[in-house]
Amino acid sequence: MSATTTEDVRLSSPEAIRLVAGREVTTRLRSKAYRIVTVVLVVLVVAFAVVMKLVAGLGGEQRIGYVDAAADLAPRVEAVATSLGKDTVTVRVHDEGAGRRMVADGRLDALVVGMHGPRLQVVVDERLDDGLRTALTSGAGQSVLDQQITSLGGNPADVASRVAQAGVQVSALNPPPTYDPQRLAVGSVAGILVYLALIGTGQSVAMGVVEEKSSRVVELLLATVRPWQLMAGKVVGIGLVGLLQVLVVGIAGVVAGQLTGSLDISISTSVGIVAWLVVWFVLGFTLYALVFAGLGALVSRQEDVGGVIAPVTMLLVVGYVIGISVLPSSPGNTVVGLLSLVPVFSPTMMPMRLAMGAVPLWQTLLSLALAVGAIPFLVVLSGRLYRNGVVRTGTRVGLREALRAG
Amino acid sequence: MPHSDQTLEFDRICKRYGDLVALDDLSFDIRAGEIFGFVGSNGAGKTTTMRIALGVLSADSGEVRWAGQPVTFETRRRIGYMPEERGLYPRMKVGEQLVYLARLHGLSAAKAHERARAWTERLGVASRLDDEVQKLSLGNQQRVQLASALVHDPAVLVLDEPFSGLDPVAVEVMSEVLADKAGNGVPVLFSSHQLDLVERICDRVGIVREGRMVACGTVEELRGSGPRQAVVDVPGADPAWAHAVPGTTVVEAHDGRLVLRLDDDVDDQQVLHAALDAGPVREFARRRPPLTELFRHVVSAPAADGRPDRQATGART
Numbered sequence: 001m002s003a004t005t006t007e008d009v010r011l012s013s014p015e016a017i018r019l020v021a022g023r024e025v026t027t028r029l030r031s032k033a034y035r036i037v038t039v040v041l042v043v044l045v046v047a048f049a050v051v052m053k054l055v056a057g058l059g060g061e062q063r064i065g066y067v068d069a070a071a072d073l074a075p076r077v078e079a080v081a082t083s084l085g086k087d088t089v090t091v092r093v094h095d096e097g098a099g100r101r102m103v104a105d106g107r108l109d110a111l112v113v114g115m116h117g118p119r120l121q122v123v124v125d126e127r128l129d130d131g132l133r134t135a136l137t138s139g140a141g142q143s144v145l146d147q148q149i150t151s152l153g154g155n156p157a158d159v160a161s162r163v164a165q166a167g168v169q170v171s172a173l174n175p176p177p178t179y180d181p182q183r184l185a186v187g188s189v190a191g192i193l194v195y196l197a198l199i200g201t202g203q204s205v206a207m208g209v210v211e212e213k214s215s216r217v218v219e220l221l222l223a224t225v226r227p228w229q230l231m232a233g234k235v236v237g238i239g240l241v242g243l244l245q246v247l248v249v250g251i252a253g254v255v256a257g258q259l260t261g262s263l264d265i266s267i268s269t270s271v272g273i274v275a276w277l278v279v280w281f282v283l284g285f286t287l288y289a290l291v292f293a294g295l296g297a298l299v300s301r302q303e304d305v306g307g308v309i310a311p312v313t314m315l316l317v318v319g320y321v322i323g324i325s326v327l328p329s330s331p332g333n334t335v336v337g338l339l340s341l342v343p344v345f346s347p348t349m350m351p352m353r354l355a356m357g358a359v360p361l362w363q364t365l366l367s368l369a370l371a372v373g374a375i376p377f378l379v380v381l382s383g384r385l386y387r388n389g390v391v392r393t394g395t396r397v398g399l400r401e402a403l404r405a406g
Numbered sequence: 407m408p409h410s411d412q413t414l415e416f417d418r419i420c421k422r423y424g425d426l427v428a429l430d431d432l433s434f435d436i437r438a439g440e441i442f443g444f445v446g447s448n449g450a451g452k453t454t455t456m457r458i459a460l461g462v463l464s465a466d467s468g469e470v471r472w473a474g475q476p477v478t479f480e481t482r483r484r485i486g487y488m489p490e491e492r493g494l495y496p497r498m499k500v501g502e503q504l505v506y507l508a509r510l511h512g513l514s515a516a517k518a519h520e521r522a523r524a525w526t527e528r529l530g531v532a533s534r535l536d537d538e539v540q541k542l543s544l545g546n547q548q549r550v551q552l553a554s555a556l557v558h559d560p561a562v563l564v565l566d567e568p569f570s571g572l573d574p575v576a577v578e579v580m581s582e583v584l585a586d587k588a589g590n591g592v593p594v595l596f597s598s599h600q601l602d603l604v605e606r607i608c609d610r611v612g613i614v615r616e617g618r619m620v621a622c623g624t625v626e627e628l629r630g631s632g633p634r635q636a637v638v639d640v641p642g643a644d645p646a647w648a649h650a651v652p653g654t655t656v657v658e659a660h661d662g663r664l665v666l667r668l669d670d671d672v673d674d675q676q677v678l679h680a681a682l683d684a685g686p687v688r689e690f691a692r693r694r695p696p697l698t699e700l701f702r703h704v705v706s707a708p709a710a711d712g713r714p715d716r717q718a719t720g721a722r723t
Binding site for chain 1: 462493
């Protein structure tokens with residue numbers, strides 16, 4: 001323990017950042033709050049997959065019973081129902097009384113009794129499903145038409161096949177993209193997930209900066225590492241922990257969707273959605289975490305963190321709210337499409353749009369380029385805020401003052 | 407680097423905060439193996455000086471040098487620092503915290519663990535290695551704080567009020583550690599308001615006031631400076647005898663035992679004669695005031711430019 005020890009005390013920047021980031025990772029992975037939030041998110045996303053499956057099962061299949069007399073209507077009704085996107089199951093019922101009981105206890109959605117003149121007699125429990133009504137009406141119409149054709153000496157099957165060939169051929173000059181409703185739902189989930197992750201990790205960064213300031217440990221740290229190394233280590237460490245959370249939850253969601261069968265999306269598309277989620281989390285986190293770190297350095301007490309980061313949090317919230325309220329119903333919305341290119345909004349909006357599909361390549365590339373391009377600018381800006389704010393304890397450091405000094 | 411040249415020098419350091427002059431051409435040095443006590447009222451500039459040495463603050467002008475070279479970011483890792491506001495992660499375990507800080511100072515993981523264990527043992531907190539810092543008593547937190555300043559085996563020690571809040575046993579341990587480090591040639595700078603302690607363990611003392619070094623030297627030098635004083639014990643005599651001697655002022659009087667302040671041109675033998683005339687003299691001696699008294703005198707004297715002293719009333723002496 002002599003003063004003349006000549007051991008090497010140099011610490012390279014990567015090494016310093018690795019040490020600081022390592023502390024963040026171990027501290028946070030160990031924290032109860034982090035584990036609980038991750039588990040809750042996994043449970044929610046799995047529950048969502050299961051609920052989607054249940055809802056699809058409830059709304060989809062229509063069980064239609066046919067009394068023997070009406071049995072020949074079944075193929076026509078089924079064909080029309082399928083063209084309307086309704087799944088029907090045909091059930092033969094031999095006796096009308098038994099059929100009525102089955103409707104009453106919910107085993108049948110509708111019982112077709114037979115034609116009574118031009119009217120088709122149908123028994124339901126409460127009311128007839130709209131799609132089913134259309135299918136049955138069409139079936140009844142066909143039935144009447146067949147009778148008329150037969151009575152005129154024609155062949156109903158021949159006429160039917162001719163009619164089936166008739167149709168409209170449309171040549172759209174600008175066909176709008178079609179969206180799979182399942183992917184709209186997945187996109188919404190991706191949006192919620194990336195938003196929660198960004199808000200959570202962003203606040204962690206700001207709180208972490210202030211924790212070091214309020215406990216004054218920052219003074220010890222800054223005697224050994226440079227402010228930017230400390231800030232970078234913190235951002236990298238919290239980012240890695242957040243990334244792990246997004247990956248775990250994203251993969252859990254996709255796996256749950258595939259296993260329950262509620263997600264009818266190919267594996268490659270699912271992987272693509274998770275990959276974009278990760279890319280946009282990383283970009284969004286980098287953009288927002290830098291600003292949160294810089295702003296956090298302006299205050300000295302945990303109570304003041306919320307206030308100082310509120311304007312930036314608002315931007316995150318606004319982007320998310322616009323995205324989640326517009327995109328699921330109108331995924332091709334032009335205004336949201338343009339907003340989603342702006343780096344402030346792209347981290348929440350782009351993963352939603354990319355999961356929903358049909359994003360033009362140029363928009364994907366432009367949004368990426370803008371977000372990546374904004375990072376060096378924010379590094380300089382936040383680095384300056386952080387450097388000037390972090391050792392000033394006491395009252396809040398003014399934004400303009402922090403930017404001016406040094 | 408030659409062992410003899412490990413001096414830490416502060417050379418004409420100036421620092422302003424807006425209109426407030428915190429440090430005004432402050433110069434002093436701490437030689438290798440020396441314990442230097444840094445005293446002054448609150449707000450006199452001690453903490454600012456230390457923070458500048460550690461690069462936490464930057465000086466407006468002036469230079470801090472160690473071993474003849476300006477202190478740089480790299481050499482700062484050789485300094486052991488204890489900030490005035492104690493700084494540790496409250497929810498981090500003692501051992502992990504010390505290892506982390508040691509590694510930030512460039513130690514390998516194995517060495518960091520070894521030093522963390524060694525220093526906590528030396529400072530009597532080894533049993534708390536796996537406890538969170540916030541669960542320790544303030545005194546033990548203080549010991550951990552000192553351990554964090556020592557864990558990387560620093561070549562220079564800068565400690566801001568290391569003794570405040572310590573129990574007498576811890577004070578002893580801390581003093582021994584500082585003496586040990588100094589014995590190994592480490593320059594030790596610490597600030598304190600406990601002047602008796604400073605007087606006891608410091609090789610030299612600097613008194614700072616309003617950002618200026620107003621007195622600096624060994625304890626003996628400082629006590630010998632200032633106006634001459636004499637103690638004269640003439641039991642039962644009326645203190646009036648002393649008033650009759652020109653250039654003599656009575657500072658204190660207790661039952662004929664007087665403390666006198668003598669002007670520079672007063673011959674103390676004349677004073678003795680006058681005392682003998684008043685009665686039998688039991689004691690006649692040169693008085694060296696304790697540091698406390700000197701400190702009070704130095705910091706409460708009106709400022710050179712006639713302004714009232716801005717901080718003297720807040721002194722915790």
